[in-house]
Amino acid sequence: MFAGSDRGGQTAATLMSLIATCKLLGVDPYRYLRDLLTELPSHQTDHLEEFLPDRWLQAHPEAKLTDHGKQK
Structure with a gap:
């Protein structure tokens, strides 16, 4: 939609x-992405x-979410 470019x-x-x-x-998306973006480069x-x-x-x-979107 409004990504600025094809690559975006x-x-x-x-x-x-x-x-x-x-x-x-x-999976808690925030915890997953935080770990991914921190660890992936190395x-x-x-x-x-x-x-x-x-x-x-x-x-x-520990990053597993319950049915209500909260961590167990």
Whole structure:
């Protein structure tokens, strides 16, 4: 919509997709994205699957949300 450029639109779509996936899996999107953006720049590229929301949640069960959107 109003992303400023095609690249901005693609970036926004990726971010929205990650947030929607987190919500579907019951992952706290803020905690997930904060960790992703902090750790990803220094992470080995052959282990990027560790940052998929479902795998990340296995390593961070404290980030699981309840049915009401609050952490357990």
